[in-house]
Amino acid sequence: MKYKHILLKLLKHPVVFKEICHYLKNDLSGLLGRYQYEHRILYIAGLAKSGSTWLSNMLAKIPGYNVRSINDPNGVIFEQDVCDPIFSTLPKYGYSIIKLHTRYSKKNLEIIKRYVTRFIVTYRDLRDMCVSRYSHVIIDPKHRHHKLYCSLGSEEAISHCIGVVKEAYVPWVRDWIDVASANKDTTLAIKYENLNLSTFATLKRIGVFYGFKLSDDFIAKLAATKIKKERNLKRSIKKNLPGRLRDSGRKGIVGDWKNFFTDRHKQEFKKIAGSLLIELGYEKNYNW
Numbered sequence: 001m002k003y004k005h006i007l008l009k010l011l012k013h014p015v016v017f018k019e020i021c022h023y024l025k026n027d028l029s030g031l032l033g034r035y036q037y038e039h040r041i042l043y044i045a046g047l048a049k050s051g052s053t054w055l056s057n058m059l060a061k062i063p064g065y066n067v068r069s070i071n072d073p074n075g076v077i078f079e080q081d082v083c084d085p086i087f088s089t090l091p092k093y094g095y096s097i098i099k100l101h102t103r104y105s106k107k108n109l110e111i112i113k114r115y116v117t118r119f120i121v122t123y124r125d126l127r128d129m130c131v132s133r134y135s136h137v138i139i140d141p142k143h144r145h146h147k148l149y150c151s152l153g154s155e156e157a158i159s160h161c162i163g164v165v166k167e168a169y170v171p172w173v174r175d176w177i178d179v180a181s182a183n184k185d186t187t188l189a190i191k192y193e194n195l196n197l198s199t200f201a202t203l204k205r206i207g208v209f210y211g212f213k214l215s216d217d218f219i220a221k222l223a224a225t226k227i228k229k230e231r232n233l234k235r236s237i238k239k240n241l242p243g244r245l246r247d248s249g250r251k252g253i254v255g256d257w258k259n260f261f262t263d264r265h266k267q268e269f270k271k272i273a274g275s276l277l278i279e280l281g282y283e284k285n286y287n288w
Contacts, residue, residue, distance in 0.1 A: 030095055034064070040095055041090065041097075045100060045120070048101050051196065055122060067096075071089045077100055081107075084114070122191075125282050128255065131259075131260045138150065162265060162268050165273070173280075200220060
């Protein structure tokens with residue numbers, strides 16, 4: 001696409017144009033040495049549907065930081081892995097935010113630690129995550145389970161989702177919680193529920209973790225960022241241009257699983273993650 005056509009598309013989308021200008025301004029400021037942050041890369045390993053996109057949108061409002069496009073030449077992020085180019089090709093002079101759904105493995109952790117000294121893990125009540133996944137699949141005709149869920153009906157579809165949670169996401173959460181517990185100086189585990197219900201306090205905790213000198217007024221402005229569907233720059237101008245805005249999906253209601261789970265679902269979930277829910281403080285016992 002010629003630059004003239006790109007410019008015309010940008011002018012038709014003033015919000016997008018503003019974001020691109022902000023992005024370029026951040027990198028130019030980084031090049032000129034305006035900011036002297038200790039951490040050039042803010043890396044978020046987020047459980048799917050755990051508010052990691054929302055968090056990255058808030059952190060991108062810190063002057064100098066940009067959410068970066070992912071350079072994944074071998075397509076490893078599809079398997080929830082990482083590779084060196086994701087980090088090594090980031091601008092050396094700029095400040096970057098990377099958000100992925102990376103699963104724990106020894107290799108993945110070694111790669112992450114090669115480029116960042118501190119990073120964030122976000123997780124969520126897996127029952128809410130399960131319901132959020134079900135809702136996403138139902139409205140996304142491109143998802144591999146879309147036709148299946150539409151044909152099954154909600155009860156069977158959610159039961160299938162519980163099976164997916166068992167295989168993929170229970171280990172995801174257990175592994176990263178173990179890493180965070182053993183490495184509290186370098187890995188900060190953030191509950192989505194805390195981010196949602198105590199946004200200011202959680203952002204302040206993140207600021208302390210990274211050594212940011214952010215005023216309470218500024219943190220309050222970050223916390224005012226709502227969970228909403230935001231314009232995706234790549235989709236808006238149909239060009240892989242950099243940008244900060246990303247789709248953060250549903251409204252993220254805490255406890256929404258209660259509106260969907262049947263007694264059958266509860267029993268199925270207790271078998272696969274009952275002890276984990278208690279360990280993480282979501283339940284006191286199995287009587288829910």
